Amino acid sequence: MHPNALMLAVVLLGNLMLPFTSAQNEPKINASDQIVLPLETPAKPVTLHCNLTTAHTPHKDTFWMKNGNEISNTRADQRTTSFRISKPRADDSGEYMCVYTFEKAPNANATIEVKAKPHITHHKRSENKNEGENATMHCKSVGYPHPTWTWRKLDGESYKDIDNSTGRFFITSRDNYTELSILNLDITTDPGKYECNATNVIGNTAETTILRVRSHLAPLWPFLGVLAEIIILVVIIVVYEKRKRPDDIIEDDEPVGPAKTNSTNNHKDKNIRQRNTK
Amino acid sequence: MPPAAATNLGYKPPDGGWGWAVVFAAFISIGFSYAFPKSLTIYFKEIQEYFSVSYSEIAWVSSVMLASMYAGGPVSSMLVNRYGSRPVVMVGGLMVCTGMVLASFGTTIIHLYLCVGVIGGFGLAFNLQPALTIIGTYFQVKRPLANGLAMTGSPVVLSTLAPLNQFLFDSFGWRGSFLVLGSIVLNCCVAGALMRPVNKRAQSQPDNESSRSRGKASVEAASEDFSSPSANPLAEDIKNKSKCQSFVSRYIDLSLFTHRGFLIYLVGNVVMFFGFFAPIVFLAPYAKHQGTDEYSAALLLSIFALVDMFIRPVTGFIGNSKWIRPRIQYFFSFAVSYNGVCHLLCPLASGYGGLVVYAVFFGLAFGMLCALLFEVLMDLVGAHRFSSAVGLVTIIECGPVLLGPPISGALVDTFGDYKYMYYACGVFMLGPGIFLFIMHYYNYKKLDEEHRQRVAVEMRTSEEAVEFKMNPNEKTDNETQGETF
Numbered sequence: 001m002h003p004n005a006l007m008l009a010v011v012l013l014g015n016l017m018l019p020f021t022s023a024q025n026e027p028k029i030n031a032s033d034q035i036v037l038p039l040e041t042p043a044k045p046v047t048l049h050c051n052l053t054t055a056h057t058p059h060k061d062t063f064w065m066k067n068g069n070e071i072s073n074t075r076a077d078q079r080t081t082s083f084r085i086s087k088p089r090a091d092d093s094g095e096y097m098c099v100y101t102f103e104k105a106p107n108a109n110a111t112i113e114v115k116a117k118p119h120i121t122h123h124k125r126s127e128n129k130n131e132g133e134n135a136t137m138h139c140k141s142v143g144y145p146h147p148t149w150t151w152r153k154l155d156g157e158s159y160k161d162i163d164n165s166t167g168r169f170f171i172t173s174r175d176n177y178t179e180l181s182i183l184n185l186d187i188t189t190d191p192g193k194y195e196c197n198a199t200n201v202i203g204n205t206a207e208t209t210i211l212r213v214r215s216h217l218a219p220l221w222p223f224l225g226v227l228a229e230i231i232i233l234v235v236i237i238v239v240y241e242k243r244k245r246p247d248d249i250i251e252d253d254e255p256v257g258p259a260k261t262n263s264t265n266n267h268k269d270k271n272i273r274q275r276n277t278k
Numbered sequence: 279m280p281p282a283a284a285t286n287l288g289y290k291p292p293d294g295g296w297g298w299a300v301v302f303a304a305f306i307s308i309g310f311s312y313a314f315p316k317s318l319t320i321y322f323k324e325i326q327e328y329f330s331v332s333y334s335e336i337a338w339v340s341s342v343m344l345a346s347m348y349a350g351g352p353v354s355s356m357l358v359n360r361y362g363s364r365p366v367v368m369v370g371g372l373m374v375c376t377g378m379v380l381a382s383f384g385t386t387i388i389h390l391y392l393c394v395g396v397i398g399g400f401g402l403a404f405n406l407q408p409a410l411t412i413i414g415t416y417f418q419v420k421r422p423l424a425n426g427l428a429m430t431g432s433p434v435v436l437s438t439l440a441p442l443n444q445f446l447f448d449s450f451g452w453r454g455s456f457l458v459l460g461s462i463v464l465n466c467c468v469a470g471a472l473m474r475p476v477n478k479r480a481q482s483q484p485d486n487e488s489s490r491s492r493g494k495a496s497v498e499a500a501s502e503d504f505s506s507p508s509a510n511p512l513a514e515d516i517k518n519k520s521k522c523q524s525f526v527s528r529y530i531d532l533s534l535f536t537h538r539g540f541l542i543y544l545v546g547n548v549v550m551f552f553g554f555f556a557p558i559v560f561l562a563p564y565a566k567h568q569g570t571d572e573y574s575a576a577l578l579l580s581i582f583a584l585v586d587m588f589i590r591p592v593t594g595f596i597g598n599s600k601w602i603r604p605r606i607q608y609f610f611s612f613a614v615s616y617n618g619v620c621h622l623l624c625p626l627a628s629g630y631g632g633l634v635v636y637a638v639f640f641g642l643a644f645g646m647l648c649a650l651l652f653e654v655l656m657d658l659v660g661a662h663r664f665s666s667a668v669g670l671v672t673i674i675e676c677g678p679v680l681l682g683p684p685i686s687g688a689l690v691d692t693f694g695d696y697k698y699m700y701y702a703c704g705v706f707m708l709g710p711g712i713f714l715f716i717m718h719y720y721n722y723k724k725l726d727e728e729h730r731q732r733v734a735v736e737m738r739t740s741e742e743a744v745e746f747k748m749n750p751n752e753k754t755d756n757e758t759q760g761e762t763f
Binding site for chain 1: 464
């Protein structure tokens, strides 16, 4: 054969081989697709799978991570690994990674996204404040991806967005937490139901908080009421007593016969009297 | 009947009739006095956040109120001795109301100390002493029962005020609640209106004239405080002596410190009060420490209060029975010792069931002790001197009452375990219990001796009087001869 043709064949073959060899240098992981947690009762268990299909160096072990933190008790040394969530809840959602470690090569990982509708875990049912004070309402949620928050106020039958023309409303939101602050409460416009709404790709949830504004004069009415009741009672008692008093004095003047007493002073008095009348 | 200084009232107490209305009035007064400081603790969290102070600074409000209530005892006693129960109770009610209303406008924590603590505390002191005193004037035969019923006011008012305070707090916030509470506490004025001074002249006596003069003498005696029956011939001397004495002793009887029974009571009580309140304060935290949840721990306190509420009148009734009444001091010593035994056995209680059993027995013990606490003092010193006695006792008890819970708290913190605190409280109660048993045995013997001596002297003098009456002429000659020497 011609020497040039032979060299060309080798180079072509080498080029064809190159992807294989470089592919063999990178481990290949077969992982589950992204999962959306059903969150209905009874919740069916969910399992995440990872399979190390090709690796040119033997791997040491494998473990799972959630949201950048290693999950304990998941270390194993098989090529296939799975992570089971037996009773999935909203806070089981997040970014899961199966990680394979190697002796002489960097770690390889695959990411599986577990998404769920946001679930509001913490909110105040009611908030009672005096007028002129500041009120704060908050909502806390769990779930991935992090929701976007909106606040609405129940106006009649429907919810309306909050009207901040007076400039007293402040909303601060972070990943899983939101806060609505109302400064200088107004007793006519501010009381009512406020709703925090958490929305992400999968769905949305909302919770309501009732805001009550107490007037400064509110406790005055019970105060005056009880005061009136007490004055009436005292007057009744004193009048009753004044009417009974004359009767008592009349009874006192009636002659009373000898009666038994166990006072030992009687002997003394009799003695004194007898001595005095001597 | 006990051979104590109880038969020298100078009139026969009604033992019924309007007395039961007075018991109801005392029920309200005593109830507010003891329950009001405890029920205010519901507001502390919010007030603490409002004024941005630490928990211990807020707890001072309760302590100042309790301290003022106990320290105001002697002042209250002096006023009762001078003016009677009714005006003092009404003034007390007005004072607490004023204190609470002023506190609702308070701007700093110091305002709360002054208004709720000092003014409120003194007002409650003006409620407590007169209520106890007036029972002694209206009841003699049924006095333990009346005392037991009146002392029931404390748990009943507490269990009424606790949910009421919570409701007021939710509706009005702490400022509004203080305003409304100020008006509610004015019910003490209504109670004061019911405390009609007992009619000392409308009682059956062998001779109206002598009873009137003796009635007047006893009214004066009430303000000048002499109590032994044999003191009638010495009445003149004592009147002169007390006029020379200082202003203070005119209104409060400091000679009580030479009274044997009073001293026994004082020493026993002062030691006992170190371990008195701490177990109640730490019952819920101890339960939570054992692992029960908040609601079950609160339920323990409710069980305790319920048992306490029912045992007080029952104890009064038992104390009134003819077997117990003459030796009621022993019953009291038994109640104190039983408390001590309860606390010593508490660390043995395991689990929530054990704690429930402990709460029931502790409720029994505490109720018995409280129902008898003032009855035995009345029994020892008599109704005339009771007002001064209770004033002196409360101001001296002020120390242990205030120091008790913090010392117990320090014990818990040092050892990290509640059982040492319970052992300490048990010892603080069992010790005085045994001391009281022994001392009262000795005291009863002495009183029996004195009673026998007195009866012998009276027999002799009445025999002489009979002879004198039979042979008046001979005796007068002898007497005049005697006088010319």
